[in-house]
Amino acid sequence: MSQVNRLSGGLVDRETALDFSFDGKRYQGVAGDTLASALLANGVRLMGRSFKYHRPRGVLSAGSEEPNALVELRDGARREPNTRATCVELYDGLLANSQNRIGSLRFDAMAVNDLLSPFLAAGFYYKTFMWPRAFWEKVYEPIIRNAAGLGRLSKQEDPDSYDKGFLHCDLLIVGAGPAGLAAALTAGRSGKRVILADEDFRMGGRLNCETFALGDQSGADWAAATVAELTGMDNVRLLPRTTVLGAFDHGIYAAVERVSDHLTQPAANRVRQTLWRIYASRTLLTAGATERPVAFENNDRPGIMLAGAMRSYANRWAVTPGQKVAVFTNNDDGLRTAVDLAAKGVTIAAVIDSRKDATPLEGFNHLRGALVVNSRGRLGLREISVRLADGSLHKIACDALGVSGGWNPNVQLTCHQRGRPVWDDTLAAFVPGGSLPTGMSVAGAAMGDMTTTGALVSGARAAMEALELSGSAPDMPQAEDAPCSPTPLWFVSEGKGRAWVDLQNDVTVKDVKLSHQEGFVSVEHLKRYTTLGMATDQGKTSNVTALAVMAELTGKTIPETGTTIFRPPYTPVAIGAFAGRSSGKDFRPTRLTPSHKWAGEQGAEFVEVGAWLRAQWFPKAGESSWRQSVDREVLAVRKSVGVCDVTTLGKIDVQGADAATFLNRIYCNGFAKLAVGKVRYGLMLREDGMAMDDGTAARMAEDHFVVTTTTANAVGISRHMEFARQCLWPDLDVTLISTTEAWAQYAVAGPNARKLLQKIVDPEFDISNEAFPFMGCGEITVCGGLRARLFRISFSGELAFELAVPTQYGDALIRRLMAEGEEFDVVAYGTETLGVLRIEKGHAAGNELNGQTSALNLGMGRMVSKKKDSIGSILSEREGMTADRHRFVGFKAVNAGDAVVAGAHLMNKGSVENAANDQGWVSSAAYSPVLGSSIGIGFLVDGDTRLGEIMVAANPLEGSSVNVEVVSAHFVDPDGERLRG
Amino acid sequence: MDNLKAITPLGSSTPRQDQVAGVTLVENCDVALASVAQRMGATISGLDLPAVGKSLAGDPFSVFWTAPGQWMIEAPMNSHEDIVPALLQHLDGAVSITEQSGGWARFDISGEGTIPVLERLVMLDLDALQPGDTARSTLDHIGVFLIRRGAQKFTLYAPRSSAASLHHALLQAMRAVL
Structure with missing residues (x-):
């Protein structure tokens, strides 16, 4: 089909033909078209099926308010449902399909819903599907969802990427119509930083859609010239194709820029969309106004559209929606549609004007005091019925009808x-009022200045005021200044059929009446009962009309009836834009340990520990399960020596004359008397007395400690200590700084640990047991002079050291340790082996320090020093805590083949496995290759006095409850001889 | 002195350099770092310490502000690798000095188009930063120090463990924008 409805003129590039397809049929449009204008140009009026009743629908508007012309755009993984044809910039090869239909668009099988409409009124499913209750989820809901769907998701991964970004400006201008352009010109010339955003791909707003002159230029030419001037300004940033979708706190706005949506697909490396966070000192809303329809019986047929949209199609896109057009209006603005289309050679069948006293429009069949009361045409408008002022009914053949009921400021x-708009009687519309978001002002049609002159002048003035500019605003060209004062007409009450209010959610005047009849009078109830305004268009063309209907029913005024709240986003946004780069493996950044590269070369399995990737185990050839690798690593450490990267533990450098006093208050046990060159285990309590974290503090000098924390709590403890330093004890001379990342730290553990280290520690440093005993520390050099720190501490229970070098040498050090350790059959071990070793030794870790345990529970009650005050010390003595009899003990499977499971709850043998009989829980468990048995540690009521008792570790979830013997948590070397050796 | 060989934050023996259109991204390993914090009531002399949000370039020590009473000192790595003793000798007054060379990865990004790249990654008002200004911010969830060195030249310091993630984010933005 050729472009039968293409007119002359317009702002399109006829030289650039673009091929596209809709529902499998090929068409041609031109550059500058939207999908909607191109379809209309080709005589396609039927573009979709309605949400609930599957009524045939065509395009209603020419902008983002569109409720009807929703299509599935593109195919494959890029298929995007519910795309408004009015906002899709035509590109060559564009592919679109209609949606929400079974069968073809012309013969949608679901159109049977329309015949069943008496049963499907508002709230029908609340009433109909009440019983049987079980049917709701399994039967009713799937059927309803299937019938009342919108477009289909591709269910494939989004192949495109999205950026986020941050912009700052003195003035953000939202909307580039006459008011926005005038404001941008004013602000731009002042040198202030300006951002001008508009959702359209061509800036100018209504100036591109009307035939008014601005001075001696056309509106479109003036807009283009203004945009050109603004483009040349370094301080002005133009953001076309950008929707400002929300106003947030403190002058922050979100805007989505459609970077590549007008292309077949984004260019290589380019994003599809960018979500901007805009920090604006001031904001000027110049978002214009949206025309509203008048509801009448069967007012939803393809071909019936907003009168202003009809002008947009004719003037901007050189398209007429039909060959014989009628107009139905309650205001002078609607008359312009007839004039403009007639000027383009379109036949105007009639102008139906609800106002009896309207000035006659010369040369037109201007029917004053008349109403459109019904329409006909199955898949598109063929005829309208008009009730004339004399009461007679008149039928008029036409294939398009432009309707204007006035304009609602955006x-x-x-x-x-939560600002509430206020009612303006002259405009019969809500205008901005009450408290606006911080720094926001409004101008132009968005403020109710409905003329071009009003928009230009108020835009320029608002920019001056917002930026507190002195002097006078730039001169604006002469433009039309006709007042817009519609005679309110919301719906035509004649007729028994359905008059549509919310076209996207299929809500009719009758539904609003039903809502009223059933007591849902509050606008918030009306909205939820009828789903009015709850579709993706957020009721841009329907909310006020519905309020007017409700107002009439309740006998109140519209402002008394109230408004619902508008919420971001202004128009629908792809979820991908909110995610930005945070998807897949890039969801969050990772932290890599100093040995990461080497571990990767060894084929290590990595595990996420917070943001860190740590080696979990190091599989060797021939090992088919992780247990084999871990058992081997554990046995090798116990037998000879192993190396583990422990860089991830938090390290905090504590310096100052009061450093010891500070730590004495932070830790529950004593630190004031720790000698230089010594390390001490320390437990920190929360203010409420519960255990918070544990670690060590090494005294490097009188006024210098290095504190370690668990990996998980590194940041939290750092924050806690800073809080204590800055807020609790600002009088102490102490400085804190994290050095977690500055040192690569390796645990070297096992009977041969010292022998291995002696090969790399420079000979002037004596690390014999006498010179460097258990819990010693010192600054040394390794490998011929590299500064290093050595700590003789043990998490495994073996003779062990932790050796730290500046992080850039961490990779070289692990390679050296492994090479030098060959003669001792050294192994590298990961977090699994680390866990087995510490469980065998009975050391608490994250599972035990989970925020729900106390020092008493952990068997460290006596560590809480009463010779001093420390955080949590007093509250650890409160009754609720001292009365808790859970104690830290170990568990060993009675049958060697049974697995003890972490999380299992402990029951007395023979008792019913339920919460009432709960005696405690297993917090950590592992298979101990040393003991040849599954073991666990955990908390048991009076556990310290129940050693030897046989209990049940209940795991009813998996149906595997096993018998365990209560034992000391120190399975290996309970006397600590090895680590002191 | 020692016979262990350092690697770069990105895990190579040589610093990485990337160029996309006019923007260059360099992994800079030539800098030794130490943090300096003022002890209570002390005045530090021997080095000019910049005010809040500022940095001072010098030879051999450059300084940027990091927190109240706290600064980061930069010095050439080849001459000042063991930076703590060097600073102790240089500074007078009660001061806490902590070696940080291994703790941070430094990336220098420069050239025409640098700001469009950075404005996709950091929330700071880059226009408001003058050459020499510094700020703490986040980039792709990673805490960074950002120093404006010139009109189109910035330094970013990020925790060394996150160097690969940071580099990925920067390079991705460069490719998306330039």
Whole structure:
């Protein structure tokens, strides 16, 4: 089909033909078209099926308010449902399909819903599907969802990427119509930093859609010239194709820029969309206004659209929606549609004007005091019925009808901080009022200045005021200044059929009446009962009309009836834009240990520990399960020596004359008297007395300690200590700084640990047991002079050291340790082996220090020094805590083949496995290759006095409860001879 | 002195350099770092310490502000690798000095288009930063120090363990924008 409805003129590039397809049929449009304008140009009026009743629908508007013309755009993984044809910039090869239909668009099988409509009124499913209750989820809901769907998701991964970004400006201008352009020109010339955003791909707003002159230029030419001037300004950033979708706190706005949506697909490395966070000192909302329809019986047929949209199609896109057009209006603005289309050679069948006293429009069949009361045409408008002023019914053949019920200022962004718009009687519309978001002002049609002159002048003035500019605003060209004062007409009450209010959610005047009849009078109830305004268009063309209907029913005024709240986003946003780069493996950044590269070369399995990737185990050839690798690593450490990267533990450098005093208050046990060159285990309590974290503090000098924390709590403890330093004890001379990342630290553990280290520690440093005993520490050099720190501490229970070098040498050090350790059959071990070793030794870790345990529970009650005050010390003595009899003990499977499971709860043998009989729980468990048995550690009521008792470790979830013997948590070397050796 | 060989934060023996259109991203390993914090009531002399949000370039020590009473000192790695003793000798007054060379990865990004790249990654108002200004911020969830060195030249310091993630984020933005 050729472009039968293409007119002359317009702002399109006829030289650039673009091929596209809709529902499998090929068409041609031109550059500058939207999908909607191109379809209309080709005589396609039927573009979709309605949400609930599957009524045939065509395009209603020419902008982002579109409720009807929703299509599935593109195919494959890029298929995007519910795309508004009015916002899709045509590109060559564009592929679109209609949605929400079974069969073809012309013969949708689900159209049977329309015949069943008497049963499907508002709230029908609340009433109909009440019983049987079990049917709701399994039967009713799937059927309803299938019938009342919108488009289909591709269910494939989004192949495109999305950026986020941050912009700052003195003035953010939202909307580039006459008011926005005038404001941008004013602000731009002042040198202030300006951002001008517009959702359209061509800036100018209504100036591109009307035939008014601005001075001696056309509106479109003036807009283009202004945009050109703004483009040349370094301080002005133009963001076309960008929707400001929300006003947030403190002058922060979100905007989505459609970077590549007008292309077949994004260019290599380019994003599809960018979500901007805009920090604006001031914001000027110049978002214009949206025309509203008048509801009448069967007002939803393809071909019936907003009168202003009809002008947009004719003037901007050189398209007429039909060959014989009628107009139905309650205001002078609607008359312009007839004039403009007639000027383009389109036949105007009639102008139906609800106002009896309207000035006659010369040369037109201007029917004053008349109403459109019904329409006909199954898949598109063929005829309208008009009730004339004399009461007679008149049928008029036409294939398009432009409807204008007046204009509603686009107040949405003013309401995002719960501001309530106020009613303007002259405009018969809500205008911004009450408290606006911080720093926001409004101008132009968005403020109710409905003329071009009003928009230009108020835009320029608002920019001056917002930026507190002195002098006078730039001169604006002469433009039309006709007042817009519609005679309110919301719906035509004649007729028994359905008059549509919310076209996207299929809500009719009758539904609003039903809502009223059933007592849902509050607008918030009306909205939820009828689903009015709850579709993806957020009721841009329907909310006020529905309020007017409800107002009439309740006998209140519209402002008394109230408004619902507008919330971001202004228009629908792809979830991908919110995710930005945070998807897949890039969801969050990772932290890599100093030995990461080497571990990777060894084929290590990595595990996420917070943001860290740590080696979990190091599989060797021939090992088919992780247990084999871990058993081998454990036995090798116990037998000879192993090396583990422990860099991830938090390290905090504590310096100052009061460093010891500070730590004495942070830790529950004593630190004041720790000698230089010594390390001490320390337990920190929370203020409420519960155990918080444990670790060590090494005294490097009188006024210098290095504190370690668990990996998981490194940041939290750092924050806690800073809080104590800055807020609790600002009088102490102490400085803190994290050095977690600055040192690569390796645990070297096992009977041969010293022998291995002696090969790399420079000979002037004596690390014999006498010179460097258990819990010693010192600054040394290794490998011929490299500065290093050595700590004789043990998490495994073996003779062990932790050796730290500046992180850049961490990779070289692990390679050296492994090479030098060959003669001792050294192994590298990961976090699994680390866990087995510490469970065998009975050392608490994250599972035990989970925020729900006390020092008493952990068997460290006596560590809480009463000779001093420390954080949590007093509250650890409260009754609720001292009364808790859970004690830290070990468990060993009675049958060697049974597995003890962490999380299992302990029951007395023979008792019913339930919460009432709960005696405690297993917090950590492992298979101990040393003991040849599964073991666990955990908390048992009076556990310290129940050693030898046989209990049940209940795991009813998996149906595997096993018998365990209560034992000391120190399975290996309970006397600590090895680590002191 | 020692016979262990350092590797770069990105895990190589030589610093990485990337160029996309006019923007260059360099992994800079030529800098030794130490943090310096003022002890209570002390005045530090021997080095000019910049005010809040500022940095001072010098030879051999450059300084940027990091927190109240706390600064980071930069010095050439080849001459000042063992930076703590060097600083102790240089500074007078009660001061806490902590070696940080291994703790941070430094990336220098420069050239035409640097700001469009950075504005996709950091929330700071880059126009408001003058050459020499420094700020603490986050980039792709990673805490960073950002120093503006010139009109189109910035330094980013990020925790060394996150160097690969940071580099990935920067390079991705460079490719997306330039």
